[in-house]
Amino acid sequence: MKLGIILQSNKPEHAWNTFRLGITALKADLQVEIFLMNEGSELDTIPDSKDFDVSAKVVEFKGLKGEIYACGTCLELRGKSESKICPVSTMADLLKMVEISDKVLVFG
Numbered sequence: 001m002k003l004g005i006i007l008q009s010n011k012p013e014h015a016w017n018t019f020r021l022g023i024t025a026l027k028a029d030l031q032v033e034i035f036l037m038n039e040g041s042e043l044d045t046i047p048d049s050k051d052f053d054v055s056a057k058v059v060e061f062k063g064l065k066g067e068i069y070a071c072g073t074c075l076e077l078r079g080k081s082e083s084k085i086c087p088v089s090t091m092a093d094l095l096k097m098v099e100i101s102d103k104v105l106v107f108g
Contacts, residue, residue: 002031004101006094007040009108012052015043018107019057026064033067033097035089040108041074044084058085069093 003025007018022032036043046054062068069089075081082088098104 001102002033002100004097004104005032005034006104006106007034007036007043007108008038008106010039010042010046011108012046012049012054014108015040015046015054016052016057019054019061021105022061022066023057023064026061026066032061033069033101034061035069035071035094035097036083036086037071037074037094038108041070041080041083042078043068043070069097 003022005018005022007015009015018034022034025032043054043058048055058068068086070083070086071094072088072090075083075088
C-alpha cells in the first residue's frame with residue numbers, strides 16, 4: 001500500500017507526529033511520500049526541542065527510504081529557492097502522489 005501525506009504546518013508537534021506516522025508505516029512495509037506545502041515547506045527551520053526531535057525523525061524517515069518533497073512555490077513565497085531536506089517539487093508532482101496513493105492524509 002502507498003500512503004501520501006501532506007504536511008501543511010511548521011508547528012513542531014505537527015511535523016513530529018507526521019514523521020512518526022510515516023516511520024511507523026514504513027516499518028509496516030508501506031510506501032510513504034510526504035509533500036511539504038504552505039508552512040510545512042519550512043520543515044528545515046523547525047527547531048528541535050526536548051519533546052519534539054523533528055530533525056531526528058526526518059533522518060529516520062529518510063533512512064527507511066521514505067520520500068519527501070517540498071512545494072517550490074511555497075518555498076519561493078518564503079524567499080527560498082531550495083529545501084535543505086528534500087527536492088523542490090510542483091503541483092503536478094503533488095497530483096501524481098495523490099493519484100498513485102491508496103490513502104492521502106493531511107496534517108496541519
